[in-house]
Amino acid sequence: MTVNLLRRPRTLVPVSILAGVYTIFQVLLLQYSGMALQKAIISGLIYGLLLVASCVLVKNVLKYYQPRKNEYGYALVLTVGFAMGWITVSNWALLQVYRSQPYISSLIHRTTLVTLLPGLLMIGWTWMISKIHYVSGEQENLKERQQASEKLTRDAELFKLRQQMNPHFLFNSLNSISALMLSRPDEARDMIYKLSDFLRGTLKKEEQLLVTLSEEMQYLQLYLDIEKVRFGHRLLTDIQVSPEASSMKMPSLLLQPLVENAIKFGLYDTSSEVVIRITARKENEELVIGVENPFDPETVRANQGTGFGLVAVRRRLYLLYARNDLLEATTRDHYFITRIKIPVTHDQSHNH
């Protein structure tokens, strides 16, 4: 019962039931004390109805005023005050109804104490239940607000992580366009279109986070085309995507930072040709994507696995799937390998 009360603010129903029980008790008490049955029923109903009214009043008082300090003193004063008020009004009402019958007055006064006690208990109980209800309501409210603000923060962070683009990529691409304008204006125009499409992709605001791998690969291709113009013959790619993997879903804009990281470290270590290998397949119901680049152990760079791109991807995967094991970076035979696993979510709309 308590649990239901906590969930829903329905104090009126149990109060009424209890008041009903009380009314019967009061009727029996009055009859036992020597009152005729019909009069006892009317008197009992007066007591009962006024008790319900008092309880509702207590509940509403609590709704508008809840002291932070001296709560129990307040509870005591409130309960006793309302009980006294209730019994006074009830007795007065009865005397008004049975004005011409003096023996009623003495009967009422004789039974007052026995009448008062259950009323006091009920008003006290109403206070307690209402109090619990309001406190838990407040806490729930607080929790809801916290959750809402956490979600906002997370969404903002996810958006920022998705959007983060290396500005030097943009400046270097613009510089390439500037060079192409001098000799090959058609290629310059082509590069502008590709760069625009790429930028538009990073600016997408709608939260359609999940795309198919083949859509993601199309986007990646724009990026690779631009980088191939920049680095010329030095950048080669080897892309192997299994047919069943290409229709699988993944968060958008996840692949490009991984490939950017691979290009950066692969190409910065050598001035000869570099093959970046990108593989994707289905494995244990998960989409597994690998990005590999060769590196030269002779030229020491800061640990590649700590590159900003990888950190951002790892963070995104954590925010989306609450798992820290989805991105792993390893080295093998002068190859740096980044692997990400995308779990298949049951809710493919993924409305985070």
Next chain:
Amino acid sequence: MIKAIIIDDEPLARDVVKAYLADYPQISLAAECQDGFEGLKAIQDHAPDLVFLDIQMPKITGFELLELLEAPPKVIFTTAFDQYAIQAFEARAVDYLLKPFSRDRFKKAMDRWLALSEQEKAAGLSSYSDLGPVPAPGANRIVVKMGGKIKIIPVQDIRYLEAADDYVKIHTGDGQFLKNRTMQYFEKNLDPGVFVRVHRSYMVNVGDVTRLDPYEKENHLAILKDGARVPVSKSGYARLKEVLGW
């Protein structure tokens, strides 16, 4: 004939400079290089009057390249990164062109270079800058030249440094290397939480110190993992204890 060299890993970036340079018929392009190694060789072979230098390049950065030269030539940096500007001017760069740059901006850099050359010619100075570049503090590697070869030393491989006349001898697991810099240079550029100046002529990698033995009156000897013994002065001992938290 005035000689220029372009060092940039992106062919199109070199094309821009080449195209703008065509406005200056008195300048001949001696070489085009796509990384720091090629660039170093070209500078040594051609002794150019002007170098257009990118910063982020394969193998070694533009700054590291300049560091390896006894007498660096006049340099105009061309880069997409604006955060190196201060470092570039500390390295006595003529100018710092942010990609993409216009023909007008390029002309300004060239005017500046021409003015500098004139001034120096009038004053009878050599056209070389006299100060080596300063890498960012906390650098994670040191580049040295051995004969004709370039050796890149990750700082974590350095066991200790020893002053030797105008050079500093770098002791590593792979052997010893000389660098024509002072101890102050290393003190400024290496992570002070890892490398401690324990003596006027020595700095140690604290990760390599296994124990400290008393030596003579107020001095100590640091015993390293490989058994090397490095003198520690009284003040060096205090600095070492502070870093090690003893």
